[in-house]
Amino acid sequence: MAVKVAINGYGTVGRRVADAVAVQKDMKIVGVVKTKPTFEAFSAMNKNYPLYTTSKENIRLFEEAGLKVEGLVKELIDEADIIVDGAPDGIGIENKEKFYIHMKKKVIFQGGEKPGTADVSFNSTSNYKNSIGRQFVRVVSCNTTGLCRTLGPIISNYGIESVSAVMIRRGPDPADIKKGPVNAIVPDPVTVPSHHGPDVNTIFPDLNITTVALKVPTTLMHMHTVNVKLKNGTSTDDVIGLFEKAPRVVLIKAAEGIKSTAHIMEWAKELGRQRSDLNEIAVWHESINARKGELFYMQAIHQESDIVPENVDAIRAMLEMESDPLTSVRKTDTAMGLKQWWK
Amino acid sequence: MAVKVAINGYGTVGRRVADAVAVQKDMKIVGVVKTKPTFEAFSAMNKNYPLYTTSKENIRLFEEAGLKVEGLVKELIDEADIIVDGAPDGIGIENKEKFYIHMKKKVIFQGGEKPGTADVSFNSTSNYKNSIGRQFVRVVSCNTTGLCRTLGPIISNYGIESVSAVMIRRGPDPADIKKGPVNAIVPDPVTVPSHHGPDVNTIFPDLNITTVALKVPTTLMHMHTVNVKLKNGTSTDDVIGLFEKAPRVVLIKAAEGIKSTAHIMEWAKELGRQRSDLNEIAVWHESINARKGELFYMQAIHQESDIVPENVDAIRAMLEMESDPLTSVRKTDTAMGLKQWWK
Numbered sequence: 001m002a003v004k005v006a007i008n009g010y011g012t013v014g015r016r017v018a019d020a021v022a023v024q025k026d027m028k029i030v031g032v033v034k035t036k037p038t039f040e041a042f043s044a045m046n047k048n049y050p051l052y053t054t055s056k057e058n059i060r061l062f063e064e065a066g067l068k069v070e071g072l073v074k075e076l077i078d079e080a081d082i083i084v085d086g087a088p089d090g091i092g093i094e095n096k097e098k099f100y101i102h103m104k105k106k107v108i109f110q111g112g113e114k115p116g117t118a119d120v121s122f123n124s125t126s127n128y129k130n131s132i133g134r135q136f137v138r139v140v141s142c143n144t145t146g147l148c149r150t151l152g153p154i155i156s157n158y159g160i161e162s163v164s165a166v167m168i169r170r171g172p173d174p175a176d177i178k179k180g181p182v183n184a185i186v187p188d189p190v191t192v193p194s195h196h197g198p199d200v201n202t203i204f205p206d207l208n209i210t211t212v213a214l215k216v217p218t219t220l221m222h223m224h225t226v227n228v229k230l231k232n233g234t235s236t237d238d239v240i241g242l243f244e245k246a247p248r249v250v251l252i253k254a255a256e257g258i259k260s261t262a263h264i265m266e267w268a269k270e271l272g273r274q275r276s277d278l279n280e281i282a283v284w285h286e287s288i289n290a291r292k293g294e295l296f297y298m299q300a301i302h303q304e305s306d307i308v309p310e311n312v313d314a315i316r317a318m319l320e321m322e323s324d325p326l327t328s329v330r331k332t333d334t335a336m337g338l339k340q341w342w343k
Numbered sequence: 344m345a346v347k348v349a350i351n352g353y354g355t356v357g358r359r360v361a362d363a364v365a366v367q368k369d370m371k372i373v374g375v376v377k378t379k380p381t382f383e384a385f386s387a388m389n390k391n392y393p394l395y396t397t398s399k400e401n402i403r404l405f406e407e408a409g410l411k412v413e414g415l416v417k418e419l420i421d422e423a424d425i426i427v428d429g430a431p432d433g434i435g436i437e438n439k440e441k442f443y444i445h446m447k448k449k450v451i452f453q454g455g456e457k458p459g460t461a462d463v464s465f466n467s468t469s470n471y472k473n474s475i476g477r478q479f480v481r482v483v484s485c486n487t488t489g490l491c492r493t494l495g496p497i498i499s500n501y502g503i504e505s506v507s508a509v510m511i512r513r514g515p516d517p518a519d520i521k522k523g524p525v526n527a528i529v530p531d532p533v534t535v536p537s538h539h540g541p542d543v544n545t546i547f548p549d550l551n552i553t554t555v556a557l558k559v560p561t562t563l564m565h566m567h568t569v570n571v572k573l574k575n576g577t578s579t580d581d582v583i584g585l586f587e588k589a590p591r592v593v594l595i596k597a598a599e600g601i602k603s604t605a606h607i608m609e610w611a612k613e614l615g616r617q618r619s620d621l622n623e624i625a626v627w628h629e630s631i632n633a634r635k636g637e638l639f640y641m642q643a644i645h646q647e648s649d650i651v652p653e654n655v656d657a658i659r660a661m662l663e664m665e666s667d668p669l670t671s672v673r674k675t676d677t678a679m680g681l682k683q684w685w686k
Contacts, residue, residue, distance in 0.1 A: 166509040166568050168528055168557065184605030185511055185559065185566045185643070190597040190629045192568075192639035212568045212639065214511065216528065216559035223528045225509050225535075225555045254533040262527030286533040296535035296555065300528070 002028040003319055006080035008073060008095060010034045010044055012173060012304050013110055014086025017311045018049060019274050021084075023335045024312060026321060031076040037065035052076040074099065082106040082315055085113075093117045096136070106134075108314045111141025111199075111307065121202035123148040124313040124332075125247050128325035131317040139310045143167055143222055144199040146301040147209075149281045150226070153246045154239075154295070155204065159231030163209040166225045167196055170261075170303060174219040186215040221261040221282075222301040233293045243283055247329050247341045248309065250280040252300075258284075261300050268302070273337060277305035280339055309336060345371040346662050349423035351416060351438060353377045353387055355516060355647050356453055357429025360654045361392060362617050364427075366678045367655060369664055374419040380408035395419040417442065425449040425658055428456075436460050439479070449477075451657045454484025454542075454650065464545035466491040467656040467675075468590050471668035474660040482653045486510055486565055487542040489644040490552075492624045493569070496589045497582075497638070498547065502574030506552040509568045510539055513604075513646060517562040529558040564604040564625075565644040576636045586626055590672050590684045591652065593623040595643075601627075604643050611645070616680060620648035623682055652679060 005021045007014045010032040021027045031050040034041040035058065044051055050070040053062055062069045070076070077083055077099050085092045085100075089112030096117065100107045109117050118138035120130045126148045131137045140148065147165060154160060169188065172179035189195070194213035201207060243249050252258040258267055268278040279302070287298035312332040316322040322331070330342055348364045350357045353375040364370045374393040377384045378401065387394055393413040396405055405412045413419070420426055420442050428435045428443075432455030439460065443450045452460050461481035463473045469491045474480045483491065490508060497503060512531065515522035532538070537556035544550060586592050595601040601610055611621040622645070630641035655675040659665040665674070673685055 164507060164570055166511075166555075168511055168559065170528075181561075181603060181605065183561050183563060184603040185513075185561055185564065186603040187566075187597070187627060187630060187641050190602065190627050190641070192630050192632045192641065210570075210639075212509075212570075212641070214566065214568070214641075216511065216561065218524075218526050218528055218560050220526060221528065223530075223557065225557070227507055227553075227555075254530070259533065260524060260527040260529040262524065284530055284533050287530060287535050289535045296553075298530050298533070298535065298555070298557070 002026055003315065003321065004028060004030040004079060004081045005315060006030055006076045006083045007032040007086055008077070008083050009086035009088070010040050011086055011088070013307065014084065015040055015043065016275065016277065016305055016308045017084050017086060020308045020312050020336055021315070024332065025335065027315060030079050031070060033073045033076060037062045037067050041067050077103055077105055080105065082108070082319055084108045084311055086110060089113065106318050107136055108311055108318070109136065109138040111139060111144060113138055115199070115202050122310060122314045123203045124310050124325060124329050125149065126152045126203045128313060128317050128328065131314055132323060133320050134318050137314050137318055139307050139314055140199055140203060142301050142303040142306050143169070143196055143224070144203070145307050145310060146222070146224060146281045146299060147196070147200050148203050149246070149249050150243065150283060150297070150299060151204070151207070153242050154228060155207070157242055158234050160207060161229040161231055163207065164227045165209065165211045167194065167211060167213040168223045169213060169215045170218050170220060170222055171215050172219055173304060181215060181217050183217055188213055188215045218261065220265050222303055223261060224299050224301065226297050226299065228295040230293045230295055234290050234295070236288055236290045239288050239290050239295060240285065245341055247326070247333065248280045248338065250282050250339055251285045252282045253285045255286065264300050275305070278302040279305045279309055279336065281306060309333060309338065345369055346658065346664065347371060347373040347422060347424045348658060349373055349419045349426045350375040350429055351420070351426050352429035352431070353383050354429055354431070356650065357427065358383055358386065359618065359620065359648055359651045360427050360429060363651045363655050363679055364658070367675065368678070370658060373422050374413060376416045376419060380405045380410050384410050420446055420448055423448065425451070425662055427451045427654055429453060432456065449661050450479055451654055451661070452479065452481040454482060454487060456481055458542065458545050465653060465657045466546045467653050467668060467672050468492065469495045469546045471656060471660050471671065474657055475666060476663050477661050480657050480661055482650050482657055483542055483546060485644050485646040485649050486512070486539055487546070488650050488653060489565070489567060489624045489642060490539070490543050491546050492589070492592050493586065493626060493640070493642060494547070494550070496585050497571060498550070500585055501577050503550060504572040504574055506550065507570045508552065508554045510537065510554060510556040511566045512556060512558045513561050513563060513565055514558050515562055516647060524558060524560045526560055531556055531558045561604065563608050565646055566604060567642050567644065569640050569642065571638040573636045573638055577633050577638070579631055579633045582631050582633050582638060583628065588684055590669070590676065591623045591681065593625050593682055594628045595625045596628045598629065607643055618648070621645040622648045622652055622679065624649060652676060652681065
């Protein structure tokens with residue numbers, strides 16, 4: 001029997017997670033919450049996701065706009081086995097106080113919430129088992145997820161002395177027309193190191209990692225330059241082989257015309273996935289360089305979608321539907337049509 | 344008596360060097376070369392720089408446009424004591440074969456030419472003396488100049504085990520409307536490490552430096568994140584003190600509203616210099632962080648203008664007008680109105 005999943009906040013993350021959940025054999029969407037009758041709400045209706053909202057006044061507004069509303073958010077939470085909170089940054093903790101604690105519900109928060117919001121932080125291939133049976137879990141941010149996906153296999157195979165990474169972040173998301181920068185490079189934060197290293201430590205507590213971050217005028221993807229000091233030396237070819245078989249990591253080649261984040265997104269359109277997303281972390285084949293116990297690579301992160309499959313796996317862990325991480329990851333990836341790393 | 348300087352190529356670099364030379368007491372501009380009768384040519388005429396061009400056909404075009412031409416490039420080279428070659432990347436080496444070698448002239452090339460084009464690479468505060476009396480000298484690129492300006496004092500004061508730097512480069516210059524990227528992050532080169540490290544080694548041959556580079560959609564400045572392993576430990580305050588007194592390095596503060604490269608360029612406008620340039624390297628005060636023998640900082644490079652004072656100093660070295668580097672740097676900086684690091 002499929003577990004009942006509610007999506008509280010049907011925005012950039014919420015609507016993607018809804019679609020990813022809907023294609024899993026062991027899950028179903030019992031409803032999504034939207035605060036305004038925008039195009040996303042119509043999209044949810046067209047997909048037959050029961051629509052909930054946050055006040056009686058809102059129900060009236062939705063019905064005036066031609067949208068059928070099933071009820072208020074509290075009723076949806078009541079019905080669900082688990083809630084994926086996709087509310088804007090900082091609202092998740094408010095929802096926790098308002099609903100989740102006293103209603104004794106299991107909830108997945110997103111990386112925009114502070115680590116303390118949940119009992120544990122989550123990355124499917126790195127620390128799945130820590131979330132088994134938990135009430136509150138936080139899927140780490142897109143950037144942290146990207147670092148964990150590629151650093152995890154390196155830790156397991158060679159050991160890591162230290163990591164130094166620079167995160168060249170996209171300014172706003174594609175439709176976020178109110179934010180910049182339009183023509184500037186913005187140290188963000190201007191202090192070094194950035195908070196991304198400590199966030200990776202919520203997944204790998206013992207990893208010695210230092211990060212620096214800045215924002216640039218682009219909307220498509222984040223990029224990371226990663227420099228790893230290895231405990232045990234390796235070769236460039238070995239690392240390429242490692243990433244070739246790593247879940248949710250894809251190798252891309254400048255030689256095949258994928259020369260920028262824009263090219264990655266064009267290539268992703270050819271994959272034919274929902275919203276032309278790229279849920280995997282894209283590592284440039286040509287950038288991988290291992291020498292003298294030191295490893296370099298560059299990777300790109302589709303900030304809107306890489307954390308989507310992690311949300312699906314977190315559901316399985318928290319509801320104790322699957323105890324083996326890779327079995328869950330494989331189920332998720334098969335249903336979503338992601339890289340077949342098991343082949 | 345002032346030495347006679349010719350500017351072969353009156354573009355982004357050439358017209359800036361012309362103005363910087365013109366304000367030095369020991370130098371004068373005997374002419375500038377332009378291939379087309381564009382606004383830069385009118386600007387040169389208005390500044391009373393004798394105008395030269397590359398063919399008789401061009402002379403006719405210039406005169407039709409209302410520009411007085413003194414003669415052809417060969418005549419100007421003949422008259423000059425030294426030539427600053429400001430031709431587009433790769434044309435300098437052609438000019439060398441065509442004119443400079445057989446005319447036995449001293450010439451400064453820019454960083455866009457390959458290192459082998461000249462006998463020696465040049466940075467005023469790092470290796471001035473190597474260029475004394477030389478015929479062909481190459482002022483290293485804006486990025487390499489930026490790294491040398493801040494790494495030089497660190498090498499002298501603490502010693503460096505290794506440097507790892509990421510260069511987040513502006514896409515095109517502000518008026519370069521044909522180039523991108525508009526909305527992408529472009530690894531450039533996609534291989535790691537980039538050529539910038541070896542270029543720094545033309546100035547500091549023994550420095551262990553690794554660089555990674557990428558282009559982003561902005562026109563204003565480059566940015567560098569720099570991570571230095573020190574031979575001798577130091578403190579954040581010591582490094583701040585070091586940069587405060589370093590020539591051609593300025594400390595900027597996010598706390599004072601300088602939060603991005605765009606803010607730096609706005610601040611530079613308040614300085615009232617020619618073209619609102621910032622010839623110094625701007626280091627974010629808040630980004631400087633020294634701990635356990637490791638140092639981090641972020642700096643921004645005004646790609647169009649940081650190498651301008653180096654061209655002036657290179658003239659003094661090559662023509663043996665001044666044997667002491669800092670005496671030349673101080674003369675140049677006083678005339679140009681740059682940071683008074685000697686006070």
